[in-house]
Each structure stands twice: as structure tokens, then as C-alpha cells.
Amino acid sequence: MSTGHNNSRGVTKSQPGALQLEISGLEIPLAQDNHKRLRKPTDQPQTKPPLFTHRAIEMMATGAPVISATQAFLKTPEWHEYSPGHLYFQRQFGKGRYIEFFILNQQKHQPGFITSFAEPEILEQYGVHAARLHAIFATYAAQQQEPWKDSFTLLGSDLIKMLRLHRGNKLKKSQKLKAVTDLACILGTLGVKIQWQEGNLNLTIIERSPFWIVSVKEYYQNTIFGNPEELFEAAICVQAGPWTRNFLNKEGQRESKALYQYGFIDKAVFNLDPNRQKLAAALALYLIQNRRAHPSGKYSIRSLLSAVMSAQEIEAIGRDRRKRSRFVKQVYRLLESLTEIQFRIQFDPSFPEALRPSWASLPDENDVQIDPVATAPKNNRMPDGFFTNWLNCVLTITAPTRIEAALKQLKHQRTRTAKKASDKRKSISVQKPNQTNTPPPEQLHFKPCTHSTNLTGAQLKQARQSKHWTQAHLASLIGKSTSWVKLVESERRRIKEDDQVALQKILDLP
Structure with missing residues (x-):
């Protein structure tokens, strides 16, 4: 039985003597929020x-x-x-x-x-x-x-x-x-x-x-x-x-x-x-x-399974006669599912005929005739002692075509980059000026100058060009900067007496 009744505002009254509070607006029903909108934080x-x-x-x-x-x-x-x-x-x-x-x-x-x-x-x-x-x-x-x-x-x-x-x-x-x-x-x-x-x-x-x-x-x-x-x-x-x-x-x-x-x-x-x-x-x-x-893609069945299963699990299956045949068919279904995502699987010619699945393709078969997902694996009974032989059988697995193409392109790019680097090194070597037997400046011993010389910038430039030297090469021989040679040849810098003697010696000038 209810302990109160409703008044005209729809506010429930409690037992007599209890404090009554009237809250306006409660007579308006709350809107139903059936579809919450999730806000992005x-x-x-x-x-x-x-x-x-x-x-x-x-x-x-x-x-x-x-x-x-x-x-x-x-x-x-x-x-x-x-x-x-x-x-x-x-x-x-x-x-x-x-x-x-x-x-x-x-x-x-x-x-x-x-x-x-x-x-x-x-x-x-x-x-x-x-x-x-x-x-x-x-x-x-x-x-x-x-x-x-x-x-x-x-x-x-x-x-x-x-x-x-x-x-x-x-x-x-x-x-x-x-x-x-x-x-x-x-x-x-x-x-x-x-x-x-x-x-x-x-x-x-x-x-x-x-x-x-x-x-x-x-x-x-x-x-x-x-x-x-x-x-x-x-x-x-x-x-x-x-x-x-x-x-x-x-x-x-x-x-x-x-x-x-x-x-x-x-x-x-x-x-x-x-x-x-x-x-x-x-x-x-x-x-x-x-x-x-592992670019060859050649795996024995054992090594392939050992990559994702423990040795204990594989050995336990081998000891259980009831599980062995079912497990082989399970592995063939596994391999078949890989062909569905463009892995290519080829069974080695030494793979025993009796142990191959019906969709197996040999390397020398015509690709047009191969249907990698044609049928389920063979249901015939496996020969006695097959499991150990089967684990040692070999197959080749090739990655999906897109991956093989990307790796081939990557290899081509690396070969091309290496060739460019090699050509660049050869080009730098060819572009180097011919070296002379002239010893470096620090090893040159000049006789003291006893008379004044007047080597001009124009004479210096003509002598350098006659030897087919660059300004940089002459600068390295005299122990100066390339800009120093440029300034001297353009008559914007005076040649000191010691440098005059060195230049005449290097350039074979009288």
C-alpha cells in the first residue's frame, strides 16, 4: 500500500507531519535520450x-x-x-x-x-x-x-x-x-x-x-x-x-x-x-x-611449424596416432589459406606423392593449370610411419606479389644508388688537376731575392693557364687561398716579394 497520495501538482506527499517541499516544473516529463551523441574529446x-x-x-x-x-x-x-x-x-x-x-x-x-x-x-x-x-x-x-x-x-x-x-x-x-x-x-x-x-x-x-x-x-x-x-x-x-x-x-x-x-x-x-x-x-x-x-623461401615442414609452435606440441602430436592424420590435413588447410592471400606455395619434387595435398603445385607445372584453392586436402589414409617423413619434406613459400615487387624495386634502387655513388667518385677523380712533381710550399727552398721583380697579375694568369692549372690548384701550391689568386690576377692585390719568388719558381718564370 502506498504511504502517500498525489496532489494536483503531481508532487508526492509523504506521511503526516513530514516536511513538504514543492518543486515547480516536475510535472514536465524528462525527454528520453535514446540516442547518445558521443563527443570527440x-x-x-x-x-x-x-x-x-x-x-x-x-x-x-x-x-x-x-x-x-x-x-x-x-x-x-x-x-x-x-x-x-x-x-x-x-x-x-x-x-x-x-x-x-x-x-x-x-x-x-x-x-x-x-x-x-x-x-x-x-x-x-x-x-x-x-x-x-x-x-x-x-x-x-x-x-x-x-x-x-x-x-x-x-x-x-x-x-x-x-x-x-x-x-x-x-x-x-x-x-x-x-x-x-x-x-x-x-x-x-x-x-x-x-x-x-x-x-x-x-x-x-x-x-x-x-x-x-x-x-x-x-x-x-x-x-x-x-x-x-x-x-x-x-x-x-x-x-x-x-x-x-x-x-x-x-x-x-x-x-x-x-x-x-x-x-x-x-x-x-x-x-x-x-x-x-x-x-x-x-x-x-x-x-x-x-x-x-630467408630469401630462398625453402622450409621443411618441421622448421615451418617450429616457427609458430613449440617443439613439445609437435612431438605430442607425433605420439598420438589419432591426431597425426588430422593435424596434417589441418596444416594443409593452413597452407591453403595462405594461398588465398597471395602466398605462393610450391612442393619440392622430392615431396612424396602420397603426402601431397590435392592442390599441390610442383615448380615445373604450368601456372595456368594451377588452381591453388581447388579442393580440400586428400582424405585418404596416410601411409604407415608417414609423420616423421612428412615433417622433413620441403616446400618453397613466396611472399605475396606486392611484397615481392616492392623488394625487387628496393633492390633495384639500392643498385642504382650504389652505381651513382661509384660514378661520382670516379668523376671527382678524373676532374682532379694533373699533379706535378713540384714539392709542397713548405718544402720549397728559395734562394734569397737579390733583385726586385715585377710579376703582374696578367703575367701570373697567363702562366697559370699555359699549364692548364686552376686557380685553386695554384693556390694549393703556393699555400694561399683561391680568393688570393683571384685578387692578384685581377690586379686588386699586390704580390709581396717572397710570393713573387715562389710564384716564379712554381710557374717556371724567368
């Missing part, structure tokens, strides 16, 4: 435009640090413990070269929810999504003049589209923004230590430094009371770690003090669904980043 920082806005490929930082960081995100079973709860991931690249990764969860720039996680909890959040965002960061870093100094800021809504994050599900934009900002913060937990010898270079970063330094600023739609209600945009600020000073340094490369390692990434790589095509999305990233380091 006025203090939003300047952000980078989305990738692939004007072209289908972009330049991307590559090299060992980027490739091995991709594997650190993908191959979580291969992380090991230094001590209980403290993890590391290491890649060896021959004598004097190794890269080691750590999980840094106690950095000042990290949000509270990261610092509260233990290292194993953070490792659980690594994976193909982190590897894809890492590739985007590496692409933007390649656009920076000095990436170890310069930061770049990205919009969360742009990253959602580029990553195709939670595509097709029913998550609201605010939830997707929260997911992408959390993922960016996860990338900020990867620390690195590098020792690298390259010729005469010794590129060593011995401190535990972040691979990416990430900070996030979130923008909320406020309620009518001014309280944050719904996340509607995020600005993600990223700065590359000090590894770029040694591996992404254009000026340093020119001075032979550092490396400048980059390649290209195709927009189509991000068309692969990282949820339904997890292995394909991971492998596409690795192949793109490893293209310049």
Missing part, C-alpha cells in the same frame, strides 16, 4: 592515421628482434623459469648473437591491473592477438626517424578495425576498446636483452628494457552528473625500446654504427581470422617478417 592527442589507408603494403621493421619477439608471443610453452615464477624466452642466432626476453610486470608506466599479475598470469595472455598488434607497432616504428626517441599515438577504434578484433560478435564498442587497450598494455610487459655481433659491430643492450613502452589514455562518455559512464575512445601512446637504436637506425647504418632492418607487410595478412585460423595468422606474420632474412 577536446584534449585528444594527435594520432597516426590507420595503416593501409593509401597503399596495400607498408614498410615494417624486421630483423631478429622483431621476429623473435613474434615467436615469444606465439610460443608460450617454450618460456622457461629462471627461478620459481620468473620466466624467460631465449633465441640463439649463432656465435656472439642471442636475444633474451623477460616479463616485466613492475614498471612505472604499467597500469595497476598489470602490476598485480604474476609473470605466469601475464604469459597466459600472450598469443596470436598480441603478435598481430606487435606487427602493427613494428610497422609504425619503421615510419619514425629516430624510433628510440620518437613516440607515436594510435586510436583504439582504428586498431580494432585493423586487427579485426572480435569481428562479428556482439560485443559493444566500449568492450572492444577495453580489450584492445588491455592487449596493448600486455605488449608493454615484454622486456628484452640483446647481444649481437655483426661484422665489426657489437650491438649489445644489457639492461632489462621494455621492447615497447605503452601508455593508454581512455575517454569516457559522462553521465548527467559528470561521472564516467561508457568508454568511447582510447589513445594508445607507444615508444619503441632502445633496441631500435641498433636495429632500426638509418643514419647509424650509413655511418656503419648500426643496422637498419626492414621489410614490407601486406594488408591481406590481417584478413586472416586469428580465432578460426590461428596457426595461419601466426605463420603469415612470421613468413612476412622473415622474408628478407
